[in-house]
Structure formats: C-alpha cells, structure tokens
Amino acid sequence: MKEETKYNIIKKLVDTNGNKQRAAISLGCTVRHINRLIKGYKEHGKEFFVHGNKGRKPVHTLDDSTKQLIVDLYRTKYEGSNLTHYSELLSKFEDINVSPSTIRNILAKSFILSPKAKKTTKKNLTNHLKELKKSAKTNKEINFIQNTLINIEDAHPRRSRAAYSGEILQMDASVHNWFGITKSHLHIAVDDATGTIVGAYFDAQETLNGYYNVLHQILTTYGIPYKFLTDRRTVFEYKQKKSPSIEEDTFTQFGYACKQLGIEIQTSSIAQAKGRVERMFQTLQSRLPIEFRLAGICTIEQANEFLNSYIKEFNDQFALQIDNIKSVFETQPDIEKINLILAVIAERKIDNGSCIKYKNEYYIPTNSHGIAVHYHKGISGLVINSFDNQLYISIKDQVYSLKLIPKHSISSKNFDFIETPKVPKKKYIPPMNHPWKQSSFNEYCKRQAHRQKLIA
Known part of the structure; x- marks a missing residue:
C-alpha cells in the first residue's frame, strides 16, 4: 500500500507539475527525497517504487516441508502437548529449534490451538470456522470444519499463595489415560507456597494406598506439613456411613494417621479453592502422556519408577x-x-485355635522372642499392616507380631533330616506407645461419627 501511495502521488506531481512541498508533507519526507522519487519515476516508471525484497523469503524463514513436519508431528507423535512443551520436545528429539510463538502461528493455519488457549482465542476461532462452514462447497470440507470446532471452557480464578513452604499442601487424585488404554489415578500433593510437587504416585483407583505413598514421600523427603487441603469427594476425616468394617473405612484411617502426626485436614466442595493442584493436573495431563509414550511406559510400576526422576x-x-x-x-x-503410622488396620477376633484369619491366611500372635501368645476365643484386636508390609496385632493395647501358619508343614520330623535350630533372632515389636492403640482409635471413630451426624 505504501508503494502504491508513493507511485500515485509522484505520478500526479509529474503529470500536473504540482507542488513539491505538499507532496513532501503527504509522504512525510523532504523535498530533496521528492526529487529522487521524480527522477526514479521518469527513468524506471512504476517498477522504481517496488521494494527490492518483494517476493523474496527472509533467510531465517522455515521452509514449507519443515512447517508441515511440525504440524504432522503434533498430530501424531506429540499429540496433546502444550506449545511450550512441544517446542522443548522438538528441540530435544527432532533437532528443530523454533519458538512457541512460531509454532502457534504454524499450527493456527491448520486450525490447531494449544490445549491452554484462552477463552477469547477459542471463541474467535469457533466463529471463524462457522463462517468457513457456511461457504464450504463439499461434504469433505464441512466434515473437516465440524471436527475442528472447539468447545469453550471456563478458567479457574486465582488466589494468593500461602506464605510458607509446608503451610498448606493441596492433595488430590486425577483419573486419566496417562498411558495405554486403561485409565489410572495419579495421586499428588502440591505445596501451595512454591508450587512444588512434594509427592506423586499412580494406582489403579483412588485409594488409601495411593495417598499413603504420597504422604510417605512427603515425610521422608520434606518432613511433617502443617495442613492438607482436599476436596470432600475424597475427604479423609469421617467414617463412611455404609462402611461395613474399619478395614474398608480408608478415609478414617488416613485421618487418624494425620492426627498422630499433628497434620490438620481442611476440605472444600469447591474445586477452585484448591486451584493449585487442579491446574497442576492440567499441566501434567498435557505433558506426562507424551513423556510416557516416548519412554515406552505402559504399566503402573514403570510409571511410578519414572516419576522418581521426572x-x-x-x-x-x-x-x-x-x-x-x-x-x-x-x-x-x-x-x-x-x-x-501409615498402616492399614482391620478388626479381627481370636478363633478357637488362638489364631486370627487375615486375607485368607491364619496367623498366631507371638511376642518378641517368637513365643506364641494365647487368648480366649472371641477376644477382639486390631490387625496392623504396616507400610513396609509387617503384620502386628494390638490386643488390649499390647502389641504382638503375627506369625503365618502354613497350610502344610515345610518339612517332616519323621522323614527329613532337621538340623539343630539356631537361636531365633529377636523380632522387633512396637512399644506400648504405638500409634494404633485400639481404645484411642475406637474413641476417634466415635468422635468422627458424631461430627458427621452434626454435619448431616
């Protein structure tokens, strides 16, 4: 347009022998430069006003094949990644160094938006695609445009971060196709002050085991936090109304474990109240599946191992x-x-053989010297399955180890040669101040059940 304007003004100036001062004001230049333009017009005509770089690509411009490769890779190998992450992946694995803004422009021409595109951007593209759909002539074009239309999503509002690290940890689980075709649950805890992921663990469902593993990572790496912020669908502080046994009442068990550590639990039914962990899941859902696919991760065990470094x-x-x-x-x-503390507990009663049945196996209580301890039939106790899979039983606030009774004897004293048994190693038994005392836990359950009735 500037070239056309210059040409028209100089042509009119020469044809009418007009005022050079007025022409200089119109073009924003000096009279001396007007004389140069007049001379160029007389010698070369309209071609004189065409810029020398017109029609030439800049040296740093990407060629069409590279642009198409960027589009194809995003639709296949790196599908679903956000554009900043995609830029990093192209540089790391494909030796293509382009900025996120360049990628955004290339993908926009193919009607591809970032998973983190703003509401206005999505709305503008939707309106543009609707206009194109009206003017489309073939069914193929209409179907392509229809498949490209994007649903608009609302964003979460922001709030201030906590003042100190460890003051508030936001905890939740997200179900997603993280790897393979089967959905799994990623449990994480995020420090509200720094945005640090302080614990992460995959499990098939949202389970007590998943949250215990996250808490174990927090305790061993950072220490004891002040407060957990969770949502009420996975609340850890009351006994479920329809829970038939303590063993299935996983929420109360997590709450009691936090009570022993002095960790407060705050719950909210509003997802935006724990926006830090919700936005963290958005980021991980756009990055982790790509990383898993590139690393060949296809099982929960491999994923948890990969998380250690990632x-x-x-x-x-x-x-x-x-x-x-x-x-x-x-x-x-x-x-x-x-x-x-991070133990799974279950109520059991002593049978007429002085044993208890747990997970279809029979166990007998033994003291620290490995000597069996006998109780009358019907005496109840709490079976304590510790985080490192050691089994104990708490009976009347006295703790014993549980020894497995095999279904068949390992050897026969009549037909096998048996060496003289060595003095058995003294087995560790938790002291009397162990956290899972039956009386204190039962009292805790009663208080939580009473609190739930008041809430209801």
Whole structure:
C-alpha cells in the first residue's frame, strides 16, 4: 500500500507539475527525497517504487516441508502437548529449534490451538470456522470444519499463595489415560507456597494406598506439613456411613494417621479453592502422556519408577525457588514410626485355635522372642499392616507380631533330616506407645461419627 501511495502521488506531481512541498508533507519526507522519487519515476516508471525484497523469503524463514513436519508431528507423535512443551520436545528429539510463538502461528493455519488457549482465542476461532462452514462447497470440507470446532471452557480464578513452604499442601487424585488404554489415578500433593510437587504416585483407583505413598514421600523427603487441603469427594476425616468394617473405612484411617502426626485436614466442595493442584493436573495431563509414550511406559510400576526422576526435573523447571521462602515443615519422624503410622488396620477376633484369619491366611500372635501368645476365643484386636508390609496385632493395647501358619508343614520330623535350630533372632515389636492403640482409635471413630451426624 505504501508503494502504491508513493507511485500515485509522484505520478500526479509529474503529470500536473504540482507542488513539491505538499507532496513532501503527504509522504512525510523532504523535498530533496521528492526529487529522487521524480527522477526514479521518469527513468524506471512504476517498477522504481517496488521494494527490492518483494517476493523474496527472509533467510531465517522455515521452509514449507519443515512447517508441515511440525504440524504432522503434533498430530501424531506429540499429540496433546502444550506449545511450550512441544517446542522443548522438538528441540530435544527432532533437532528443530523454533519458538512457541512460531509454532502457534504454524499450527493456527491448520486450525490447531494449544490445549491452554484462552477463552477469547477459542471463541474467535469457533466463529471463524462457522463462517468457513457456511461457504464450504463439499461434504469433505464441512466434515473437516465440524471436527475442528472447539468447545469453550471456563478458567479457574486465582488466589494468593500461602506464605510458607509446608503451610498448606493441596492433595488430590486425577483419573486419566496417562498411558495405554486403561485409565489410572495419579495421586499428588502440591505445596501451595512454591508450587512444588512434594509427592506423586499412580494406582489403579483412588485409594488409601495411593495417598499413603504420597504422604510417605512427603515425610521422608520434606518432613511433617502443617495442613492438607482436599476436596470432600475424597475427604479423609469421617467414617463412611455404609462402611461395613474399619478395614474398608480408608478415609478414617488416613485421618487418624494425620492426627498422630499433628497434620490438620481442611476440605472444600469447591474445586477452585484448591486451584493449585487442579491446574497442576492440567499441566501434567498435557505433558506426562507424551513423556510416557516416548519412554515406552505402559504399566503402573514403570510409571511410578519414572516419576522418581521426572518430578525432580519438573520441579526444577516450574517450581518457585525455595531459598527465598521460609519452610515450616517439622522434623521427619524415624522410618519405624512412619511405617507404623501409615498402616492399614482391620478388626479381627481370636478363633478357637488362638489364631486370627487375615486375607485368607491364619496367623498366631507371638511376642518378641517368637513365643506364641494365647487368648480366649472371641477376644477382639486390631490387625496392623504396616507400610513396609509387617503384620502386628494390638490386643488390649499390647502389641504382638503375627506369625503365618502354613497350610502344610515345610518339612517332616519323621522323614527329613532337621538340623539343630539356631537361636531365633529377636523380632522387633512396637512399644506400648504405638500409634494404633485400639481404645484411642475406637474413641476417634466415635468422635468422627458424631461430627458427621452434626454435619448431616
């Protein structure tokens, strides 16, 4: 347009022998430059006003084949990744160094938006596609446009971060096709002050085991936090009304474990109240499946192993520097205490053989010297399955180890040569102040049941 304007003004000036001062004002230049333009017009005509770079591509312009490769890779190998992550992946695996803004422009021409595109951007593209759909002439074009139309989603509002690291940890689980065709649940805890993922664990369902593993990572790596913020669909502080036994009442067990550690639990039915962990899931859902696919991850065990290194790299890239933020994590408990606190418990009664049945196996209580302890039939106790899979039983606030009774004897004293037995090694038995005392736990359950009635 500038070239056309210059040509018309100079042509009119020469044809009418007009005022050079007025022409200079119109073009924003000097009279001396007007004389140069007049001379060029007389010698070369309209071609003089055409810029020398017209029709020539800049040196740094990507060729069409590279642009098409970027589009094809995003639709196949790196499908679903956000554009910043996609730029990193292209540089790391494909040796294509382009900025996220360049990728955005290339993909936009193929009607592909970032998973994190704003509402206005999605709305503008939707309106544009609707206009194109009206003017489309073939069914193929109509179907392509229809499949490209994007649904508009609302964003979560922001809120201030906590002042100190360890003050509030937002905890939740997300079900997603993280790898393979079967959905699984990723349990994570995010520090509200720094945005650091302090614990992450995959499980087939949203389970007590998943949250216990996250809490174990927090306790062994950082220490005891002040508060957990969860949502009420996975609340950990009341006894389920229809729970037939303590063993299935996993929520109360997590709440009691937190009580022993002095961790508060705050719940909310509003997802935006824990927006930090919700947005973290959005980021992980756009990144982790791509990373899993590239690493060949296809099982939960492989995924949990992969998380050990990936979460550290993720925090180094995205979390705030903790150097400038004070930490209020308390000192880590010793590993034996952690294993006992993060235990799954179940009520059992002594049968007429002085044993209890647990997971279709029979066990007999023994003391620290391996000597069997006998109780009358009907005496109840709490079976404690510790985090490191050691089995104990608490009877009248006395703790014993549980010894498995095999269905068949390992050897025969009549037909097998049996060496003189060695002195058995003294087995560790938790002290009297162990966390899962039957009386204190029962009292806790009663208080939680009473609190639930008041809420209802």
